[in-house]
Amino acid sequence: xxxxFVAFHPxxxxxxxxxxxxxxxxxxxxxxxxxxxxxEMIDDLRAHGRNSRYVKHLGDILYELxxxxxxxxxxxxxxxxxxxxxxxxxxxxxxxxxxxEALLIDTLDVAEAVEKGTARLVPRPRRQxxxxx
Amino acid sequence: MKPYKDPRxxxxxxxxxxxxxxDESVALDQGLLVKFGRREQSRLEQDLAARTLAQLxxxxxxxxGLTVRKAATLLGRHPSRVxxxxxxxxxxxxxxxxxxxxxxxxDIEIKLIPTDPSRTPLTAVLSSEPSATEPTPQTAR
Numbered sequence: 001x002x003x004x005f006v007a008f009h010p011x012x013x014x015x016x017x018x019x020x021x022x023x024x025x026x027x028x029x030x031x032x033x034x035x036x037x038x039x040e041m042i043d044d045l046r047a048h049g050r051n052s053r054y055v056k057h058l059g060d061i062l063y064e065l066x067x068x069x070x071x072x073x074x075x076x077x078x079x080x081x082x083x084x085x086x087x088x089x090x091x092x093x094x095x096x097x098x099x100x101e102a103l104l105i106d107t108l109d110v111a112e113a114v115e116k117g118t119a120r121l122v123p124r125p126r127r128q129x130x131x132x133x
Numbered sequence: 134m135k136p137y138k139d140p141r142x143x144x145x146x147x148x149x150x151x152x153x154x155x156d157e158s159v160a161l162d163q164g165l166l167v168k169f170g171r172r173e174q175s176r177l178e179q180d181l182a183a184r185t186l187a188q189l190x191x192x193x194x195x196x197x198g199l200t201v202r203k204a205a206t207l208l209g210r211h212p213s214r215v216x217x218x219x220x221x222x223x224x225x226x227x228x229x230x231x232x233x234x235x236x237x238x239x240d241i242e243i244k245l246i247p248t249d250p251s252r253t254p255l256t257a258v259l260s261s262e263p264s265a266t267e268p269t270p271q272t273a274r
Binding site: 003004005006007008010017019020023024027028032035039042043046057058059060061062079080081082085087088098101104105108110111113114115117 | 136137138139141142145146147148149150151152153154155156157159160164165166167168169170171174177178180181184185188
């Protein structure tokens, strides 16, 4: 069973992890089916790790989970961490094949901060009862 | 051709696989990483479902031409409570959802759509009138 993490950006102040923000935005745009597909891909990654059928290597530390949905290609950008660790950073629904550069850069930023151990502590608002971060 | 503007990305693309090796407890302590286990995922899914229902209620109120304050009066709750419902609180009780929809002048139709296409969908209507119907199979999807 693989270990899955989500991440905050090392310099940007957000209330929730970046992946949550992306999924909430998709949900608000009515792309619920794509959100469900992304959840399914994450479940598959947790069960099969690198051998998940959705995993595609992009280059060096960058990977993506990718599947086709009614709204376009559902993609989650991530990197691998130590033994069986997977850090999911950003997600998007895209018609074109080329990944959005800003999302890949966010993934690189998080990976570099984790690798160098230079991530600064970003104060976040207190967690509210019953809501996810 | 270099597809990305950022030189870091063009340099990385096509390079062999590499795993980030580090003491992950530092990133967890710093709040940069959060474990995303099944429990956390379940909370997120619940949150997303609540937001979907909340969006529906906001649309219903807007269609009814009501302000939050007027809707709160109809529901018999404080406007701040109605505001919280419309924010998509994952603690939203089903009966509150039903009561709010009814107060806005909507009945609720629940449809169970089987993943197995050989089965027929089931629907039930939760009417604001006293007699709600029993689940009835539909002949067509």
